[in-house]
Amino acid sequence: MSLLTIERVVSGYADMEVLHGVDLAVDVGEIVTIIGPNGAGKSTLMKTIFGLLKPKAGRITFDDTDITGRSPDRVVRRGLAYVPQVENVFPSLTIQENLEMGAFILRGNLRDRLRRVYELFPVLGVRQKARVGKMSGGERQMVAMGRALMLDPRLLMLDEPSAALAPNLTATIFDRIAAINEAGVTILIVEQNAKESLKLSDRGCVFAAGLKCFEDSGPALLANEDIGRLYLGG
Amino acid sequence: MELFVGIVNYLVFFAITAGTYGVLSLGLNLQWGYTGLFNIGVAGFYAVGAYTAALISGPPPDVWDGRLVGGFELPFVIGLLAAAVVAGAVAFLIGLPTLRLRADYLAIATIGIAETIRLVLKNEAWLTNGVWGLQQIPSPLHEPIHHGAIGFVRARPDLAPWLGDLISKAYNWFYLVLVAVVLVVLYLVMRRLARSPWGRVLRAIREDEDVAAMSGKNVFAYKLQALVLGAMIMGIGGALYAHYARFISPNSFEPLYGTFIVWVMLILGGTGNNKGAILGAFTVWGIWAATDFITGYLPFTAPQAAALRIIVIGLLLEVIILVRPQGLLPEIKSRRAARDRPKDTGEAESPPP
């Protein structure tokens, strides 16, 4: 059953159209990875889904509700969460405050939610009161993801979670992503460094020049030699 | 007939003032419209120009004066050129430390500078006669034209009174022509500059300084040139004002009249468009004059009427910004997108690299 459906979406920026009619579907419980070269429109797609960009045409449906062009704070309330690629934490806030902001729209006690995030990312639990601005890339990424999970989203969108991370941290991050998925969260990932991501994906889509040009199961894409040569760095 | 003459005389006076503001608007257009320099100190350059012209062309200090220097009684043209040069020099000195600043900082710096100039004008009586101002600034060719006209009318007692009235104001007509000539010359100069490579670099700097810098241009030098040239134009405006009003004091260059109204004129007329600058000057001055008439018929006290008129101008600006920020005559190159470029909120409005 499709959780997120994207139909013929055309989107872009003030003077440039980047997506020329994209179709994509993400089913409940899946991990889907979008790969492709720079400029293919991967980040643009994420921003369009989440309402940071208004699509010029097409439809986006989440859980049978039309969310096309809805603003981010409305989209968040529907059960989607988004972790941008850069500037995805609040540097002058502490870890705990960053997480608390994730649950801004909720009233009441956040203790349980915080506990779950700290269980998922024990490193964060140790330094809750530390300012995020001074932390390493890996820790920031964990804070960003933890923040996104505070609302128990049904769909989590990650924009290049392993960008600028050392390889050992990359493994940790993807391990955590798998754990999150096991807990019942559907995950949509955009990745350039796609090998690790495809390993745990149910499906993978290849984007180029603003269109989805190829789709297959994760393992199949990994095994595909052409894809490997073109997009996975040989 | 008499009413007609009265109206005509008023219109001449109106046009002289509006034309002077047109000169100021052109100067601001060069600084802000072309180069994107946020200069809120227009009144400062305007005042420096006026005072320079007055001190160069005016009479030497007399017994009543607090002054110790100045008053060389030199010809009008020299005063005009001196006004431009001194205003430009002041702009140069100001520009050196401040032009590297960001827009809001430059704005605050220029406000402070205009204030400081006004304080100097107020306090340094040995040069400027302080708050008492400079009097008896001579108008160019006033003797021959005005007295010639009066003599002409007197020698013809059979002349219709309205015609005599019209002719005796001949000096105003002369001054109007003078202002018009200066305005047209400056307009042509500005138009030439706009189409020149120099003008193109200025616009490139306005749009994106970093890109301009990367193409090897010394951005700072260009900005300084624009500031100085714009200031020189404003100085000329000041000289025109001084020679017509014949009396100036620090209060003549209050931030409202000196700076803010020029900004409204440029924005309403069309930022980046020279014709727009002039059109804006005449339009806003017209509105200002109209409010004078209208409030005259309303039952308000004088301070209330004055305040109401200013409120109208303030609201006018807000309405323009909301409804038509590019002004009546938008900039010729279709760069409207650049005028209201979205803030950089991290929400990328341009494609990621």
Place this chain on the structure above:
Amino acid sequence: MDALARIPQLLVYGIVSGSILSLGGIGVSLTYRILGFSNFAHGDTMALGAYLTLALLPVAARLGIPGGALSPLSFGWDFAASLLLAIAATSLAIALLDRLFFRRLRNANRVTLMISTIGIALALRNLLQFIWGPQPHYYSTAIQRAVLIPRLGIRIKPDQIFIVAIAVALALLLHLFLRYTKMGKAMRATSDNTSLARVTGIDTERVILWTWVIGASLAAIAGVLTGLENKFITPELGWQMLLSIFAAVILGGIGNPYGAIVGGLVVGISEEVSTAFISTGYKPAVAFAILILMLLIRPTGLLGRRR
């Protein structure tokens, strides 16, 4: 020698006026940080608060609040009540302004926004003049006796102690608010990254509203304190202080409310102490000199960080 002897007293005056500048500057810094532009109408917001406090005194009396000065201060409970009403009214006015005007310009060029605030400043100032006239309105005509503190060789009036105390209390309250409340954290988050704040689900329009309300409230209080200190108010009150306020804000680092507090005190003290050495006619230039120095040497301010 005589000049040096006056410094302790001038220091006192400086702390008093600096406290007022601090309160005024906090609003400017907050607006800059969260909305992204410098609000040149802030001074006139101060004046609005000052005038409304006077105007609403009869309302306080109607509500049965007792009048009469609370000795040794120069004002009483009715004044305090009137101040609270004025704060509410000023905040409402500014919130309306945002709703009707600034909200439509959220993505406008920041220079256009600044120019628009100059227009609003002008209109507001002249509205005050239209209603109340250009002549001074007196907060109190009684002469308040200064208390002499022999050990330090200074005199200070009870009202002045009140001014400093209020400023300290408000600064503390603001700190607690920003640090520990949900909206305070949301404001800090939004000022870090507005786009991410929206993505997180923070209602940025509500954050903006709070920013205006806090800024306007502090401005109203600062305006009233100015009236207490000077004994009278005129419509020009705010605009005259604007340069000093901006000097304070930039000195402390524009966008940093704590910097505004530090900057306010430094500018206030500098302005007052300078009168021992240079003519009072140039006092406004002191703020400007500080401003230029900061912009040349360290534009990000003492407590600022690179944006």
